[in-house]
Amino acid sequence: FSFRKLWAFTGPGFLMSIAYLDPGNIESDLQSGAIAGFKLLWVLLLATIIGLLLQRLAARLGVVTGLHLAEVCNCQYQKFPRIILWLMVELAIIGSDMQEVIGSAIAINLLSVGKIPLWGGVLITIADTFVFLFLDKYGLRKLEAFFGLLITIMAVTFGYEYITVKPNQEKLLQxxxxxYCRDCGTPQLEQAVGIVGAVIMPHNMYLHSALVKSRQVNRADKREVREANKYFFIESCIALFVSFIINIFVVTVFAEAFFNKTNADVHQVCANSSSPHSSLFPNNNETLEVDIYKGGVVLGCYFGPAALYIWAIGILAAGQSSTMTGTYSGQFVMEGFLNLRWSRFARVLLTRSIAVTPTLFVAIFQDVEHLTGMNDFLNVLMSLQLPFALIPVLTFTSLPSVMHDFANGL
Structure with a gap:
């Protein structure tokens, strides 16, 4: 084992792990904390472990064959299933892009104390993609470093909330x-399904299988291939462990502070803290419902304005980083399935336009609740798209004709 070699292979796993930290994930985390307390943490753990195993298979496919998942699909499938697969993955990518737009718009709105309306935030997110493209010109290593920085920002901001709220460690471990989920009903079950959909993203497998190709591996040398697989797996473990910890921060903060709280409780606290947002929460005894926007507001009411702004910075980092997932995945998928060579600029313009249009309409004509409601819908959409990545990955990595000596064992 060599740390120098691990460093050389470090990058793809962290870029892949960003999909585990997008605004859809954060929303799913905070809702599971507020609705089920600490009871669904084991679902998050299991989903992350399953995600890791699937990412490992995707990375192995890329390392062993020198082709990414979409390219292998193109070689192995007939035209009709290829088109269906491509459409489904594109749908997942656009859904992910919409979550990024929603998250960033809400974060910008919170950071500007409402001065920048939601639709303004949506328009600003169009500009951020071009900043990302500008960075892309400086090479993959620089890009990997930038996204490493965004992950660090998320760890620090959500870690700050964790330290501020001080969740019960015994309940966390339990x-x-x-x-087991004692006294759980339909809302908790929905939340558990949402966690799986938010954590395991279908297009992420296509992405990871392509990103590993950025490292030079002599595929004729089995020892070198085996070594590459090993280091990519170690890196993925580290990256997903970091993302898991960040997700834990969010779930436990909301589980500790807001589980079983009513609207009236929060309304009272917000009114006492002179928060301009107390009207968000009706003065009734219904159970508190939170989303990315309300989550920040509630944290601000209970733990001071710093908690709100730090939360918003974390959400902004989550939104910005997931831009990359959609852009790269979209490009690889389009090239692999359709043999279309578009520039990243054109590709971003297309997906972002498709993602921004419905989001912009909701932001202009509806309120923030409808915007975050879209996030919940998109998480469910992701879980429905899962088989369209799962089946090809499991199939191809089990085929000796594709993987040779590296095919999955029974």
Whole structure:
């Protein structure tokens, strides 16, 4: 084992792990904390472990064959299933892009104390993609470093909330390691499904299988291929562990502070803290419902304005980083399935336009609740898209004709 070699292979796993930290994930985390307390942490743990295993298979496919998942699909499938697969993955990518737009718009709105309306935030996110493209020109290593910085920002901001709220550690450990959900009903079950959909993203497998190709591996040398697989797996473990910890921060903060709270409780606290947002919460005894926007507001009411702004910075980092996932995945998928060579600029313009249009309409004509409601819908959409990545990955990595000596064992 060599740390120098690990460093050389470090990058793709962290870029892949960003999909585990997008605004859809954050929303799913905070809702599971507020609705089920600590009881669904084990679902998050299991989903992350399953995600890791699937990412490992995707990375192995890329390393062993020198082709990414979409290219292998193109070689192995007939035209009709290829088109269906491509459309489904594109749908997942656009859904992911919409979540990025929603998250960034809400974060900008919170940071500007409402001065920049939601639709303004949506328009600003169009500009951010071009900043990303500008960075892309400086090479992959620089880009990897930039996204490493964004992950660090998320770790620091959500870590700050964790330290401020001080969740109960005993309940945290019980929730993580006891796969049981006492007194859970439909809302908790929906939340559990949402966690799986938010964590395991279909297009992420296409992305990871392509990103590993950025490292030079002599595929004729089995030892070198085996070594590359090993280091990519170690890197993925580290990256997903970091993303898991960040997700834990969010779930436990909301589980500790807002589980079983009513609207009236929060309304009272917000009114006492002179928050301009107290009207968000009706003065009734219904259970508190939170989303990315309300989550920040509630944190601000209970733990001071710093908690709100730091939360918004974390959400902004989550939104910005997931731009990359959509852009790269979209490019690889389009090239692989359709043999279309578009420039990244054109590709971003297309997906972002498709993602921004419905989001912009909702932002202009509806309120923030409808915008975050879209996030929940998109998480469910992701879980429905999962088989369209799962089946090809499992199939191809099990085929000796594709993987040779590296095919999955029974």
């Amino acid at each position: 929730g993580l390691f006891i796969p």
